[in-house]
Amino acid sequence: MGISRREFLKIAGASAIVGLGGISAIEILHPGQFEASQVSRGPKALVGKRWAMVIDMKKLDKQTMQKCIDACHRIHNVPDIEKPKEEIKWIWKETFEHAFPGQEHEYMGEDIKHLPLLVLCNQCDNPACVRVCPTKATYKREDGIVMMDMHRCIGCRFCMAACPFGARSFNWRDPRPFIKEENKEYPTRMKGVVEKCTFCYERLAVGLQPACVEESKGAIIFGDLEDPDSEVSKILHSKYTIRRKSELGTRPSVYYIV
Amino acid sequence: MHEEWKTLFDPSSPKQVPLVRKFFDGWKVTIGLIVFLGISILPFLFDLGKAAPPPPEPKIDTPEIQKMVEKKCIEPKSFMKTEHMVMLDDWRDWYVREGRSIYTATDGKQYNISLSNTCMKCHSNKKKFCDECHNYAAVTPYCWDCHIEPKEEG
Numbered sequence: 001m002g003i004s005r006r007e008f009l010k011i012a013g014a015s016a017i018v019g020l021g022g023i024s025a026i027e028i029l030h031p032g033q034f035e036a037s038q039v040s041r042g043p044k045a046l047v048g049k050r051w052a053m054v055i056d057m058k059k060l061d062k063q064t065m066q067k068c069i070d071a072c073h074r075i076h077n078v079p080d081i082e083k084p085k086e087e088i089k090w091i092w093k094e095t096f097e098h099a100f101p102g103q104e105h106e107y108m109g110e111d112i113k114h115l116p117l118l119v120l121c122n123q124c125d126n127p128a129c130v131r132v133c134p135t136k137a138t139y140k141r142e143d144g145i146v147m148m149d150m151h152r153c154i155g156c157r158f159c160m161a162a163c164p165f166g167a168r169s170f171n172w173r174d175p176r177p178f179i180k181e182e183n184k185e186y187p188t189r190m191k192g193v194v195e196k197c198t199f200c201y202e203r204l205a206v207g208l209q210p211a212c213v214e215e216s217k218g219a220i221i222f223g224d225l226e227d228p229d230s231e232v233s234k235i236l237h238s239k240y241t242i243r244r245k246s247e248l249g250t251r252p253s254v255y256y257i258v
Numbered sequence: 259m260h261e262e263w264k265t266l267f268d269p270s271s272p273k274q275v276p277l278v279r280k281f282f283d284g285w286k287v288t289i290g291l292i293v294f295l296g297i298s299i300l301p302f303l304f305d306l307g308k309a310a311p312p313p314p315e316p317k318i319d320t321p322e323i324q325k326m327v328e329k330k331c332i333e334p335k336s337f338m339k340t341e342h343m344v345m346l347d348d349w350r351d352w353y354v355r356e357g358r359s360i361y362t363a364t365d366g367k368q369y370n371i372s373l374s375n376t377c378m379k380c381h382s383n384k385k386k387f388c389d390e391c392h393n394y395a396a397v398t399p400y401c402w403d404c405h406i407e408p409k410e411e412g
Contacts, residue, residue: 038361038362038363039352039356039358039360039361039362039371040358040360040362041357041358041359041360042359042360042370043360045357045359077406139355141357142357143357147354147355149354149355150404151350151354182406184374184406184408185374185375187374187404187405187406188404188406189404190400190403190404201357205357205359206359
């Protein structure tokens with residue numbers, strides 16, 4: 001006979017210890033070229049726990065809305081595709097009855113029913129899109145932003161099916177020919193990926209407010225919900241605000257004063 | 259089993275085993291081998307007599323680099339040469355996924371993590387800098403499907 005069970009276990013255990021020790025020894029003696037401590041946040045970066053927005057529709061007129069949309073789409077190289085089935089939008093106008101289904105009633109005047117509202121990705125606290133993404137291309141950041149990592153998106157469009165707000169657009173074709181004026185500082189997208197509003201994470205990183213907030217002349221307020229002294233917290237505390245489809249439980253971070 | 263083969267496995271058999279056995283369908287197999295060999299060395303035959311492609315010579319003569327007093331990249335040249343792809347991969351994870359946008363180089367200098375706004379600001383000659391080696395090595399990174407490459411002549 002060869003070896004007993006006892007001897008076999010002894011040898012196996014000893015070699016496991018030697019093997020694991022060897023790996024860590026290699027790690028210690030020959031560390032990786034990059035250390036995560038080499039990277040940091042920008043000195044001016046806005047840091048929050050849960051970014052949110054309050055959109056005051058009483059202060060927002062049609063021209064300003066269009067300005068917000070134009071600024072966002074210009075900065076982020078969002079293509080202008082006419083076909084409704086192929087259009088790409090990060091922030092857009094929606095009528096009251098479509099933005100808040102169930103809130104309308106038959107006695108409501110046409111002008112209120114069709115009142116244009118500014119809608120965008122709600123950066124939900126419990127995002128359905130993140131749960132369904134098979135590659136973690138869309139994920140929730142520490143500061144509450146529901147991000148898109150275009151490098152990982154495989155274009156399966158599960159997130160589009162999951163999002164109850166239609167905030168996501170799919171690139172059915174190469175978007176580059178439809179971009180009037182390219183912003184060289186920001187990438188475009190390619191055919192076959194899903195895109196949406198990212199709460200201007202790239203602007204927050206350098207200490208700027210989101211583009212639409214800047215354009216809105218005070219009608220859109222941006223801030224941290226976890227900070228009780230932030231302007232959004234104060235407004236939410238004192239004024240009546242509503243969220244889109246809050247009954248679905250995704251806990252949107254975009255609040256409306258209608 | 260073939261009658262002749264049985265003797266191979268039977269040590270008590272008085273029958274002598276021929277040293278050279280019959281090569282069944284020998285000519286067919288030989289032709290097949292020749293054809294196979296011919297096809298497998300075909301790529302080498304095509305290149306026979308042709309000079310090897312010239313080694314890549316990436317250029318760094320962009321206006322931005324000419325302006326520099328000390329012409330050096332964010333990390334040593336030898337490191338950038340072999341590890342730039344690893345670095346870019348780490349950069350994208352740090353920036354996109356972890357939201358950290360400043361890279362501190364080994365010499366202590368800080369840089370914004372950005373392909374288009376940091377790397378390509380100096381290396382504005384994508385064709386003579388990136389493509390030169392990538393074409394030689396037959397690698398096709400998909401950076402430029404989304405990231406906007408700097409405008410170039412020609």
